[in-house]
Amino acid sequence: MQERFEMAVLVVFAWIVKLLFLLYRAIPFSLPFGALLFLVKRYWFAQQPDCIFWYLTVAAAVFMAIVTQKHQYTKDNPYRAYIGWYGRLEKMADGLIAWIGTVKYFTSPLGLVEDPGSYRIRGEDVRSLIDSELRPGDILLRGFDGYLDGLMMKFTGGGEGMGMNFSHAALYLGDLNDTRDKPIVARRLQVLDDKGLWVEATPDQQNAVRDDEKYYKEGRQKVVHSMTRGVFVEDILTFLRCDYLAVLRLPQTFRLSPQERAEDHSLIANLAPDAENIRQMLLNGQAVTSAEVLEAVHLSALGKIGSCYDFQFNDAKTHQRFSCSEYVYYCFKSVHCYIGLELKKHAFLKIFFPRTTITPSDIYDAAIKHKKLDVIWPR
Secondary structure (H helix, E strand, O other), X not given: OHHHHHHXXXXXXXXXXXXXXXXXXXXXXXXXXXXXXXXXXXXXXXXXXXXXXXXXXXXXXXXXXXXXXXXXXXXXXXXXXXXXXXXXXXXXXXXXXXXXXXXXXXXXXXXXXXXXXXXXXXXXXXXXXXXXXXXXXOEEEEEOOOOHHHHXXXXXXXXXXXXXXXXXXXXXXXXXXXXXXXXXXXXXXXXXXXXXXXXXXXHHHHHHHHOOOOOOOOEEEEEEEEEOOEEEEEEHHHHOOOOEEEEEEOOOEEOOOHHHHOOOOOOXXXXXXXXXXXXXXXXXXXXXXXXXXXHHHHHHHHHOOOOEEOOOOOOOXXXXXXXXXXXXXXXXXXXXXXXXXXXXXXXXXXXXXXXXXXXXXXXXXXXXXXXXXXXXXXO
16 A cells, blocks of 8 residues: 555656646747747737736647657556556656656756757677777768757758758877877977967976876877867767767778879968878879878877867868867878868858858768768768
């Protein structure tokens, strides 16, 4: 008897929680609908009682909240059975508890989301990529459902088809170790001095980045990319928690055609010696291997760790700060004239805040258009 009473109390409590959530969800619907009804009442039906106005507002809001709810309880186990009236009560309790498990809360700002879902890239996809697909030097493009920055990027132009899903770019470095890689970290870092001018980082500033695990840490299967904290190293398992993913790779060997060599299309002046040597080999008609290019890419990537993030997307030509895709663009600077990475004009709604930059969608589009980067995943 006590067990049945506890079950009934649980059902009542769960229904109260459900009702409160429906009222919470009704707020976004009730505000615009209430404003519309207010105008209608004021200008066309001023003589109607106020209670009708409120009844209609609440009824419409609750109706929309109920209609748009996502979760409908279904039995996860086909062998589960609910027998008799107590079984019906238990089924109701199970359904409401299952629904509670789909509600996620956020604290900044305080809010609740029903059934936010999980990442589309599943564990088996990640395992397949890590075990047999990824190689050092691969470009990684990822995207998410439901993030405002991804939506805004779609309105800035560029990106077609699948490319429109990508809002972030990174570089897979593979295994890093202190003996080989740590001395390279931050050696090309630039910082602002007291006068607001960009200058080369001092040895102490470089060492501070090298010793900061938020920016560099040796280990297996590392990704390097630029986010709000700047350029830093991250584990591949953390990076691959996303909804959309593409892996791009240089071919094993390549050379420029006579038409491509007719004019120097290099996009960055004053290249480092290793990158300049590759560029000259291409312009002289020589074959270049991906291993040669990726060694220069590796050095470029590590050398800029610690650099600030380019929040304004307007530093693509000076390479002192980096957005995610500007960073990938910089790392492949020795072969821009070959793989089709180039800066483009972007503007929100094609009018506001124009910038000359490169986006993750641009990188994917270059792979599809120029066929100079292989799309390794998805196949």
